[in-house]
Amino acid sequence: xxxxxxxxxxxxxxxxxxxxxxxxDRQMDELRRLSSAKGIDYSAEIRRLQRKQVAELKRVxxxxxxxxxxxxxxxPKRPLLTDYLNLMVKDFHELHGDxxxxxxxxxxxxxxxxxxxxxxxxGQNKGRTTKEKIACNFGCPxxxxxxxxxAKMKFAAKFGIPIVTLIDTPGAYxxxxxxxxxxxxxxxxxxxxxxRLPVPIICICIGEGGxxxxxxxxxxxxxxMLEFAYYSVISPEGCAAILWRDGSQAPDAxxxxxxxxxxxxxxxxxxxxxxEPLGGxxxxxxxxxxxxxxxxxxxxxxxKRTKVENLLENRYKKLxxxxxxxxxxxxxxxxxxxxxxxxxxxxxxxxxxRIPAKV
Amino acid sequence: MAKTERRxxxxxxxxxxxxxxxxxxxxxxxxxxxxxxxxVEKNLNVCxxxxxHFRIDAETRIGYLVDEGSFEEILSDLTTSDPLDFKFxxxxxxxxxxxxxxxxGAKEAIRVGKGFIKGRGIVLGVMEPNFLMGSMGYVVGEKVxxxxxxxxxxxxxxxxxxxxxxxxxxxxxxxxxxxxxxxxALAKFDEVGGLYICVLTDPTTxxxxxxxxxLGDCLIAEPGAMIGFAGRRTIAETIKVxxxxxxxxxxxxxxxxxVDMIVHRRDLRSEIARLIDYCRK
Numbered sequence: 001x002x003x004x005x006x007x008x009x010x011x012x013x014x015x016x017x018x019x020x021x022x023x024x025d026r027q028m029d030e031l032r033r034l035s036s037a038k039g040i041d042y043s044a045e046i047r048r049l050q051r052k053q054v055a056e057l058k059r060v061x062x063x064x065x066x067x068x069x070x071x072x073x074x075x076p077k078r079p080l081l082t083d084y085l086n087l088m089v090k091d092f093h094e095l096h097g098d099x100x101x102x103x104x105x106x107x108x109x110x111x112x113x114x115x116x117x118x119x120x121x122x123g124q125n126k127g128r129t130t131k132e133k134i135a136c137n138f139g140c141p142x143x144x145x146x147x148x149x150x151a152k153m154k155f156a157a158k159f160g161i162p163i164v165t166l167i168d169t170p171g172a173y174x175x176x177x178x179x180x181x182x183x184x185x186x187x188x189x190x191x192x193x194x195x196r197l198p199v200p201i202i203c204i205c206i207g208e209g210g211x212x213x214x215x216x217x218x219x220x221x222x223x224x225m226l227e228f229a230y231y232s233v234i235s236p237e238g239c240a241a242i243l244w245r246d247g248s249q250a251p252d253a254x255x256x257x258x259x260x261x262x263x264x265x266x267x268x269x270x271x272x273x274x275x276e277p278l279g280g281x282x283x284x285x286x287x288x289x290x291x292x293x294x295x296x297x298x299x300x301x302x303x304k305r306t307k308v309e310n311l312l313e314n315r316y317k318k319l320x321x322x323x324x325x326x327x328x329x330x331x332x333x334x335x336x337x338x339x340x341x342x343x344x345x346x347x348x349x350x351x352x353x354r355i356p357a358k359v
Numbered sequence: 360m361a362k363t364e365r366r367x368x369x370x371x372x373x374x375x376x377x378x379x380x381x382x383x384x385x386x387x388x389x390x391x392x393x394x395x396x397x398x399v400e401k402n403l404n405v406c407x408x409x410x411x412h413f414r415i416d417a418e419t420r421i422g423y424l425v426d427e428g429s430f431e432e433i434l435s436d437l438t439t440s441d442p443l444d445f446k447f448x449x450x451x452x453x454x455x456x457x458x459x460x461x462x463x464g465a466k467e468a469i470r471v472g473k474g475f476i477k478g479r480g481i482v483l484g485v486m487e488p489n490f491l492m493g494s495m496g497y498v499v500g501e502k503v504x505x506x507x508x509x510x511x512x513x514x515x516x517x518x519x520x521x522x523x524x525x526x527x528x529x530x531x532x533x534x535x536x537x538x539x540x541x542x543x544a545l546a547k548f549d550e551v552g553g554l555y556i557c558v559l560t561d562p563t564t565x566x567x568x569x570x571x572x573x574l575g576d577c578l579i580a581e582p583g584a585m586i587g588f589a590g591r592r593t594i595a596e597t598i599k600v601x602x603x604x605x606x607x608x609x610x611x612x613x614x615x616x617x618v619d620m621i622v623h624r625r626d627l628r629s630e631i632a633r634l635i636d637y638c639r640k
Contacts, residue, residue: 187538322537
């Protein structure tokens with residue numbers, strides 16, 4: 001797992017909406033080359049260009065469309081799980097294997113330290129080089145990956161170790177073998193078990209949040225997203241192919257799916273947006289990782305102070321609220337709900353209050 | 360030349376006809392026989408020739424399962440409210456819901472309520488394949504959770520008949536979240552020792568398979584039902600290989616160990632009743 005230290009943005013790394021930024025970079029390179037070749041001092045001019053570039057980046061990145069954000073989230077230089085493990089997790093001990101079938105490299109699990117906390121890190125890895133990418137199946141986990149994740153999470157829960165999951169996958173792998181080994185069952189079990197693991201779980205979407213594949217390690221007490229990550233029920237291309245009957249309409253689909261961090265925060269589906277440095281995470285890996293680390297440390301200190309019963313009750317309430325009382329989505333005229341669930345509440349499990357959908 | 364003429368003239372042929380008069384007759388997708396519709400309906404919408412199980416709507420299914428007149432529906436008037444304000448190809452999600460409401464005669468993709476199977480009380484949820492492919496939006500999630508709550512409160516077994524195309528794209532991450540929500544509710548149900556029987560019918564795919572459909576204590580599949588996670592087309596496009604025959608069918612799932620049994624539609628009622636008897640404390 002080599003650290004991608006050199007995250008200089010090269011010629012092929014500019015996104016299509018960054019052409020002006022690329023032009024300025026080219027001009028600066030030209031000036032630098034001239035100044036070293038001819039010995040003329042262009043530093044004032046370079047500083048002026050730098051200021052211009054910052055302004056341009058600010059302008060571009062404050063008005064990204066949903067589709068542009070998807071492209072930033074998929075940027076080849078974007079920090080990957082390995083970068084987080086190297087820069088943020090001290091003393092990382094990887095744990096392998098699902099004890100059933102094999103070891104899936106698309107999901108990495110292991111103990112480590114973040115800040116001063118011992119944690120279990122579970123994350124999806126896409127791989128940087130071609131060789132790594134093939135080994136990790138481009139970040140698309142197979143069922144054994146999900147089984148490994150839940151096995152290690154149960155292990156951590158047994159010893160009261162909090163769990164941090166880093167989500168970055170285009171989706172669970174759609175293949176014949178994956179179906180044969182029960183992709184659906186593996187994800188379902190993860191959702192089922194993660195909803196009741198008696199330790200704090202923090203989930204952070206660091207890049208692509210692809211549907212059930214992301215959710216399979218994404219159920220917890222907190223769900224945060226990096227500013228230019230996306231989280232969606234289906235890839236924009238897939239959605240366009242089905243609803244627009246034309247895969248090239250992906251930009252429209254991305255817009256309609258409301259998959260950006262800002263939209264999801266408005267819908268109250270995520271708890272926090274972790275800011276990215278100017279020009280996206282790929283322009284400054286260290287700052288990105290630092291922001292994520294700070295979020296984890298801060299959130300863990302809150303969650304660790306919560307009693308386990310309250311933690312689980314809050315988590316359950318949070319999950320039950322998705323699409324009901326969060327955004328006031330249920331239309332009125334649902335007296336039936338109120339009566340049924342409330343009437344059901346006292347007998348349900350004695351003391352715990354069941355939450356009726358607030359309308 | 361003579362060949363083409365013969366193909367056009369299909370008057371007294373005993374071979375299955377390609378075109379059919381509206382309404383009275385139906386063609387079985389399994390064996391391509393022309394079947395008299397009311398004969399099929401009398402046979403629980405199963406082809407009398409080849410046992411092909413036709414897709415049936417929620418109302419018919421409930422009629423087949425519970426004791427006559429015993430089904431009390433809850434939350435029947437719950438409707439969705441387009442959380443994303445979803446627009447596509449010049450139309451909107453709301454319009455799509457309206458047309459499906461009219462065509463399917465259902466308000467959402469699932470109906471839940473209390474009923475009796477051979478005198479045994481159950482909470483029953485039945486998905487509606489004709490309403491937006493039976494996809495799971497937040498109303499479906501909410502109704503499944505309400506069914507779990509009712510089963511918890513009245514200490515009854517929970518039976519859900521799945522028939523769904525997966526999570527509902529038009530509701531974005533809200534619908535994705537329903538996978539977590541229903542699974543969390545079922546985890547609570549599991550903790551107090553509730554019995555959850557899940558019946559997988561054609562089709563059960565996507566987000567529904569990857570959440571409450573696969574979490575039953577007992578999983579029953581209907582013969583020939585298509586059950587899987589990723590869609591066939593997605594898989595074929597990803598791996599660029601032709602998919603084997605019988606891939607993602609109920610028999611395939613049985614072979615790979617993901618369902619307990621395959622039960623013919625006429626035996627479903629008695630099989631569920633028997634399971635409930637076995638698990639009664």
